[in-house]
Amino acid sequence: MAQEVLAALSGNIWKVSVEVGDKVEEDDEVFVVEALKMEIPVYAPCDGTISEIKVKKGDAVEEDDVLAVID
Amino acid sequence: MRPYFEHMDEFGKELKAGRIKRAAESLAKLRETEAAIDSEKKKVEEVGFPTEKINARGWMTVWQRLEYLVDEGSWRPLHTLYNPLDNAEGTTNVIDGLAKIEGRWAVVIGFDNKFMAGAWLPGQSENILRVTDLAMRLNIPLVWLVNCSGAKLPEQEKFYANRRGAGTPFFRHAELEQAGVPVLAGIYGTNPAGGGYQSISPTILLAHKDANIAVGGVGIVSGMAPRGGFDAEMLEEIIAKTKEFTGRPPGNVETHYDHTGFFSHVYEEETGVLDGIKEYMKGIPAYAPEFFRVAEPAAPKFPAEDVYSLLPFNQKEVYDFDQILARLVDGSEHMEFRPDYGPEMYTGLCKIDGMLVGCIGNRQGFLGKGYPEYGDYPGIGGKLYRQGLIKMNEFVTLCGRDRVPMIWFQDTTGIDVGDTAERAELLGLGQSLIYSIQQTEVALMLVVLRKGSAAAHYVLGGPTANRHNAFTLGTAATEIAVMHGETAAVATYARRAVKEKDAGRPLEPIIEKMNELAQRYRDTSDPLYCAQHGFVDEIVNLSDLRSYLQAFAGAVYQNPKSVCPRHQLILPRIIKG
Numbered sequence: 001m002a003q004e005v006l007a008a009l010s011g012n013i014w015k016v017s018v019e020v021g022d023k024v025e026e027d028d029e030v031f032v033v034e035a036l037k038m039e040i041p042v043y044a045p046c047d048g049t050i051s052e053i054k055v056k057k058g059d060a061v062e063e064d065d066v067l068a069v070i071d
Numbered sequence: 072m073r074p075y076f077e078h079m080d081e082f083g084k085e086l087k088a089g090r091i092k093r094a095a096e097s098l099a100k101l102r103e104t105e106a107a108i109d110s111e112k113k114k115v116e117e118v119g120f121p122t123e124k125i126n127a128r129g130w131m132t133v134w135q136r137l138e139y140l141v142d143e144g145s146w147r148p149l150h151t152l153y154n155p156l157d158n159a160e161g162t163t164n165v166i167d168g169l170a171k172i173e174g175r176w177a178v179v180i181g182f183d184n185k186f187m188a189g190a191w192l193p194g195q196s197e198n199i200l201r202v203t204d205l206a207m208r209l210n211i212p213l214v215w216l217v218n219c220s221g222a223k224l225p226e227q228e229k230f231y232a233n234r235r236g237a238g239t240p241f242f243r244h245a246e247l248e249q250a251g252v253p254v255l256a257g258i259y260g261t262n263p264a265g266g267g268y269q270s271i272s273p274t275i276l277l278a279h280k281d282a283n284i285a286v287g288g289v290g291i292v293s294g295m296a297p298r299g300g301f302d303a304e305m306l307e308e309i310i311a312k313t314k315e316f317t318g319r320p321p322g323n324v325e326t327h328y329d330h331t332g333f334f335s336h337v338y339e340e341e342t343g344v345l346d347g348i349k350e351y352m353k354g355i356p357a358y359a360p361e362f363f364r365v366a367e368p369a370a371p372k373f374p375a376e377d378v379y380s381l382l383p384f385n386q387k388e389v390y391d392f393d394q395i396l397a398r399l400v401d402g403s404e405h406m407e408f409r410p411d412y413g414p415e416m417y418t419g420l421c422k423i424d425g426m427l428v429g430c431i432g433n434r435q436g437f438l439g440k441g442y443p444e445y446g447d448y449p450g451i452g453g454k455l456y457r458q459g460l461i462k463m464n465e466f467v468t469l470c471g472r473d474r475v476p477m478i479w480f481q482d483t484t485g486i487d488v489g490d491t492a493e494r495a496e497l498l499g500l501g502q503s504l505i506y507s508i509q510q511t512e513v514a515l516m517l518v519v520l521r522k523g524s525a526a527a528h529y530v531l532g533g534p535t536a537n538r539h540n541a542f543t544l545g546t547a548a549t550e551i552a553v554m555h556g557e558t559a560a561v562a563t564y565a566r567r568a569v570k571e572k573d574a575g576r577p578l579e580p581i582i583e584k585m586n587e588l589a590q591r592y593r594d595t596s597d598p599l600y601c602a603q604h605g606f607v608d609e610i611v612n613l614s615d616l617r618s619y620l621q622a623f624a625g626a627v628y629q630n631p632k633s634v635c636p637r638h639q640l641i642l643p644r645i646i647k648g
Contacts, residue, residue: 008437009449017093028089036451037484039387040437063440 003046005068007061011035016057022050024070031055031067046070072637075647076365076422079404083397086377094380101384101613104547108598108610112151115162119186130259131341133166133181133189136216140257140345141170141179147622149542149609150201152602156193156229160186163195167202168609169622172214172352176626177255178206181216182269184260188220191265193229196237201608203243206252208514208541209626212355213247214348215256215273219266221288237265244272255351257344258334261320263288271333277347278324278334285322356630363628364425365637371617372403378613384548386521389436389452392417392480395520396430399617405430406646408466413458414438415450418466420475420643423617423624429470429642431463431532432480432520443487445495455486455527460500463531464507469642471511474635476627478620479517479532485525485554504530508539512633516623517543518616519607523551534606541627544619545607549598556592560585 015032018024024044031042048070055067116134125132131139137146148168154161164187167180180202182189206213222231230237244254256273262284270276270284278284298305328334338344381394397403400421407419417432438450443457450456470477486497508515515532517540528551529535534543545551553559568581594600598610611619 008440025087028087029093034387035437036449037387038389038436038451038453039385040389040451 001071002051003048003070004066005030005042005045005070007033007063007065007067008042009033009035009040010062011040011060013055013057013059013061013067014039016053016055017041018050018053018068020050020053024048024050033061042067044070072365072640072643075406075643076427076637079402079406079420079422081372081402081404082407083371083373083394083403085373086380091380094383097382097384097388098379101379101382101547104384104598105612108152108547108602109612111161111599112148115151118160118162119183122185125185130184132185133183133216133218136257136259136341136345137166137170137179137181139342140214140216140348141172142174145171145622147619149205150198150605151609152599153198153201153605153608154194154603155197155605157603158192158194160192162186162192163198164190164192165195165198165202167198169205169626171625173349175211175352175355175357176209176622176629177212177214177352177355178202178209179214179216182219184218187223188260189218189266190220190223191230191237192223193226196230196235196239197605199240200235200243201605203240203247204537205541206247206254207250208539210250210252210630210632211626212252212352213244213254213273214352215254215269216259217256217262217266217270217273218259219262219269220260221262221264221266238268241268241272248274253355255348257348258282258284259341259344261288263320263322267322275351276327276334277344277351278328278337279341279344280324280337280339282334283320283323284327284333285320288320358629358631360424360426360625360628363427363631363634365427366401366422366425368425369402369422371398371400373398375399375614375617378616382520382546382548382613386548386550391436392432392434392452392482392520396421396432396480399620400428400430401425406643408469408642408646409462413456413460413462414442415452415454415456416459416462417480418462420646421478423478423620426624426628427475427640428620428624429466429475429477430480431466431477433482433531435482443495446487446489446491448491450487453482453484453522455483455497455501455530456492457487457495457497457500460486460497460504460530464500464504466642467504467507467511469645471507471513472635473640473642474513474631474633475640475642476513476624477515477532478623479515481517481519481523481528481531481533482521483524483527483531484522485527486530501526501530505536508532508536511539513539514541514623514627515539516541516619519543519545519549519551519601521546521548521550523549523606524554534608541623542608543606544616545598545601545610546613546616547598547610549601549607549610550596551601551606552592552596556589556596557585559592560588563588
């Protein structure tokens with residue numbers, strides 16, 4: 001079942017740590033968001049494979065934006 | 072209370088391969104910085120005459136004396152790079168640290184007899200005062216290896232006089248003695264004037280056969296009355312007098328063993344003096360560690376080397392503080408205090424070598440939606456908010472009540488600011504934490520893992536907690552400044568930039584000044600600067616942090632002035648509920 005990776009807070013995408021097709025485990029870093037002068041990792045909410053990445057480095061994101069999908 | 076402490080909650084988890092890989096670059100930078108710091112420390116060790124030259128004169132160096140004196144593997148150096156007045160030699164010319172002697176912890180300090188026969192140098196008295204503070208705080212003996220030729224005369228104006236000048240340690244020795252903290256002195260070489268008082272002010276004086284101590288040395292005894300200047304004729308007279316003078320330095324062992332009896336013992340061999348100190352240390356009051364252990368000592372479940380992959384060198388990168396703590400404390404076990412409140416701060420009971428300590432540390436990263444509860448903005452770890460400050464006030468107060476020493480881990484950008492934060496009383500709560508610390512009677516130590524900034528550096532058990540802070544450690548990632556350099560540049564030049572812009576003048580000069588200020592902040596907040604100027608008492612390799620925690624716990628529980636029976640501890644009961 002697909003699960004979305006959400007932005008926890010507003011900021012800019014600092015780093016995309018995965019590619020489509022990568023296998024990830026729960027708590028693996030998938031993005032880093034720059035917010036409040038810090039680099040805040042976004043972790044995989046579950047085990048699975050990255051099926052879609054919706055943002056790229058430098059994009060501004062809002063809280064709860066979907067950043068990627070894990071199947 | 073055994074059920075509380077024998078098996079506490081386990082925390083931490085093994086490093087994942089991904090984390091190790093991601094941290095590779097950061098790890099390399101941490102190691103590189105540690106290597107650079109180690110290289111600076113090596114220079115301090117090698118200052119002055121080479122060891123061979125000292126040995127050829129029949130003497131041991133201070134380092135050789137230390138090695139012979141202290142229990143193997145117990146030396147925890149402090150202030151190695153401390154050089155607040157920027158001496159060209161890179162040192163204040165004393166070597167100090169915590170060490171065990173005959174199984175008992177002591178603060179040990181010695182003059183470096185390789186340089187100017189152990190002279191007083193600028194900044195040395197501040198170094199010694201830190202050391203006497205440490206002995207007082209931990210209530211453990213101060214052991215001196217005296218070998219002091221007196222003041223470096225051409226620079227006397229920098230240290231001879233003043234409230235915290237070179238005479239102040241003698242008052243501190245008296246203070247220690249009156250507080251029941253003995254000062255043992257092994258005395259070598261020629262110790263005139265300042266060296267004489269360094270020798271006479273301790274509690275027990277153990278001398279080498281060639282040692283002498285005196286109010287004044289040969290130079291003063293044979294000196295001439297000032298005549299308003301020098302000329303060639305006078306210099307010839309001085310040369311002649313100096314050549315004629317064949318007398319021995321005053322205050323040798325015949326005088327101060329046979330006549331005054333100031334020396335308790337005199338030893339033929341240099342090592343005999345050290346053996347004498349060891350004998351006295353056997354008689355120093357010290358509880359067996361078992362007296363205060365709440366559980367058997369245990370190593371952390373995870374390797375100390377992991378910390379290199381957990382603490383990012385990049386100051387902007389967040390990390391999991393709990394994972395670092397799990398690499399430092401016994402069995403990677405703890406009892407966390409109020410885990411559901413004040414998420415930016417960790418507070419909990421842990422064990423070091425089976426002895427109870429209270430740990431406090433900044434958690435990093437996004438603190439979750441709805442926090443801080445009083446603001447409409449996201450909370451980020453490293454900052455202090457209302458709940459975290461209240462929680463620390465409670466925890467510190469309870470540690471004080473239970474006589475539990477505290478270990479603080481600092482990585483903070485400051486206390487939340489703005490009118491919303493003011494209405495949430497953060498200014499008052501920060502000072503309340505200082506009040507709470509001050510009203511306790513337990514020792515604390517501090518590790519500045521990375522950032523120490525703004526008032527948060529003060530309130531989080533900072534070195535400004537004079538009476539309580541035994542010592543502060545830094546790491547290769549430590550950065551201490553009132554604020555980030557670029558923030559300071561904006562604060563300093565923003566208004567001027569507006570004026571220049573409005574006046575149609577070029578902005579390049581402002582940009583240049585802003586970059587200069589930011590660079591100045593970088594240069595004056597890095598680990599080396601922090602160590603040289605006493606912002607920290609030592610920069611320690613991450614893999615050695617636990618050994619200092621062990622020294623702190625062992626020393627603070629060696630002979631505490633006040634105890635709380637373990638079955639009367641209230642903090643673990645509050646945590647258990």
